[in-house]
Amino acid sequence: MKIHFICSCNVKSRSAFDYMVKTYGQWEAESADCIVALSGDGTVLRAFHETAELGIPVYGMNRGGVGFLTNVYREENLIERIEKASPLKIHPIRVMAERQNGETFNTIAVNELYLLRETHQTAKIRVKVDGILRMPELVCDGIIVATSTGSSAYNYSANGPIIPPGSRLMALTPISSFRPRGWRGALLSSDTVLDMEVIDHTQRPVCAVADYVEFRCVSKVRVYEEKNMTLTLLFDEENELHKKILDEQFAT
Secondary structure, three states: OOEEEOOOHHHHHHHHHHHHHHHHOOOOOHHEEEEEEEEEEHHHHHHHHHHHHHHOOOEEEEEOOOOOEEEEOOOOOOHHHHHHHHEEEEEEEEEEEEOOOOOOEEEOOOOEEEEEEEOOOEEEEEEEOEEEEEEEEEEEEEEEEEOOOOOOOHHHHHOOOOOOOOOEEEEEEEEEEEEEEOOOOOOEEEOEEEEEEEOOOOOOOOEEEOEEEEOEEEEEEEEEEEEOEEEEEEEEEHHHHHHHHHHHHHHO
């Protein structure tokens, strides 16, 4: 099996990378059968962003902090583990953002897209769902659009719902909503097209973050599921994501 290893800059990750490359070899991503990410969830997300167009499965092993998307790190029998791993098929969300000066950006997000205020002033965001105005003015610190894969991350910390894998839903969750008072967000079909416009974006600047890719001073953002792109995340049988998500919902 041809493996392309990636790591983060922490010591554990670098040490694991050196050992794995020495033991299993290192192939260019374009010719690899699998990407192995040696760190935490951030490195798994980076692997998808950097290799999404190649359609290569990603297998993570935790040598970082949070490892919700990773497997337990073990040095032996890596190829056998990959061959036996259960695949989770993911459609990322497409994020199309526009800055105040008209500059545009286009990327994907595996976990979430969130808008966040850049200054001491609250953000004011207008929300359209499938072209219909649903929220004329949300006054808040920000708002999250989370996939089922990422719903247990930032979304859950902001009191959004955890979505089981395969549910074909997205979570729309406010961050510290001030007006309307008590609005807790919405669950939306994955077929939904979301348009979010920053009101008074010059006075109240907002950044958009797709997983870890950040765009400053955005004026509008469109988000929808990218059905033409399928990503594959591999899990050991005892470590499948749906089990982790079920456990997370009953964690105390």
